[in-house]
Amino acid sequence: MNYSIQDIRAALGTCSRLSLADLPTPLTECARLAKTLGGPRLLVKREDQTGLAFGGNKVREFEYSVAPAVEEGYDVLLHGAASQSNQSRLTAAVAAKLGMKAVMVGRKDEYATPVNGNLLLAHLFGATVHLIEREKEKEAILANLKAEGHRVYNTSSDGYYYRSVSYVDGFLELWEQVQALDVQPDAIYVCAGVHTHTGLVVGAKALGVDVRIIGISPSPQDDAKKNVQLADVANEVCKILELDLHFTACDFESYGAYAGPAYGVLTPQAREAVLLAAQTEGLLLDPVYAGKTFGALIDHIRTGWYAEDQTAIFVHTGGTPALFAYGDELMAGDP
Numbered sequence: 001m002n003y004s005i006q007d008i009r010a011a012l013g014t015c016s017r018l019s020l021a022d023l024p025t026p027l028t029e030c031a032r033l034a035k036t037l038g039g040p041r042l043l044v045k046r047e048d049q050t051g052l053a054f055g056g057n058k059v060r061e062f063e064y065s066v067a068p069a070v071e072e073g074y075d076v077l078l079h080g081a082a083s084q085s086n087q088s089r090l091t092a093a094v095a096a097k098l099g100m101k102a103v104m105v106g107r108k109d110e111y112a113t114p115v116n117g118n119l120l121l122a123h124l125f126g127a128t129v130h131l132i133e134r135e136k137e138k139e140a141i142l143a144n145l146k147a148e149g150h151r152v153y154n155t156s157s158d159g160y161y162y163r164s165v166s167y168v169d170g171f172l173e174l175w176e177q178v179q180a181l182d183v184q185p186d187a188i189y190v191c192a193g194v195h196t197h198t199g200l201v202v203g204a205k206a207l208g209v210d211v212r213i214i215g216i217s218p219s220p221q222d223d224a225k226k227n228v229q230l231a232d233v234a235n236e237v238c239k240i241l242e243l244d245l246h247f248t249a250c251d252f253e254s255y256g257a258y259a260g261p262a263y264g265v266l267t268p269q270a271r272e273a274v275l276l277a278a279q280t281e282g283l284l285l286d287p288v289y290a291g292k293t294f295g296a297l298i299d300h301i302r303t304g305w306y307a308e309d310q311t312a313i314f315v316h317t318g319g320t321p322a323l324f325a326y327g328d329e330l331m332a333g334d335p
């Protein structure tokens, strides 16, 4: 079943929402980058420009996913991942903006010292930062917070499906911009974590838009399993928005082949993508997410997936503060 933009906006309007992001984000033509690659027309959806705290997709996601924390009286926003986590940085920034306490439980990994990039920003936003070596330490930190009487909202797991809901809204925004430009995109590239990719796919199917949405994973994955996982999330989103749609793995196209050996490892393709975007457009990608995704698009262009009269949209999900923590690796060799 197809829905109108108004129908889907009405469904989104039933969800609680904070106002955190500068929206709409721009959809920018990158003609020099396209010409350099000799490939399709390239438009970049600037989700790195969502405004708050160097922006990124989490600002849009948190509008929906953190709203229940405010409504239900939680006083701590907690997040834990890699030391250069964008989500930790934005958890800290959003907590500061909402007058809540932020706790980051990051991994003591190779990008934790010297303090730089996202980790530096988490400190500046006033987060209590724990860098741990064993997952078990996290449980003790959580238990202490609870014993002190805090109500702890984990921005990874709490409000989980609402993060994808936010990108249904993101798709409507993108599609209105695409229509205003009178283009018919042949493909949309996005980092395939979970939520941005899923929300875009749900938005497209709900509107009845036939466009190929290609997700590029920042981590090695079993593509078939990942597509099943994304379809499961999409079906939960449909329940929330009461959309009469059903998703299967066939609705998703995601690739782990561009991740390199592990999450967070700078691949030669991602490094090339970062340098090329910077040097043809003054456009900053990041080394962990957008760089790998754009690296995949470059590979697809070079291997003939697209003709010059086609159009590809690249959704830039942000993450640029991590550039500073990857400075040595980005500068290794000839920039």
Ligand SMILES: Cc1ncc(COP(=O)(O)O)c(C=O)c1O
Pocket: 056, 057, 061, 086, 087, 163, 191, 192, 193, 194, 195, 196, 197, 286, 289, 290, 317, 318, 319
């Ligand atoms: C810059 C950036 N892009 C993409 C992602 C993937 O996010 P999601 O699964 O919410 O789409 C992340 C997640 O941390 C991120 O920081």
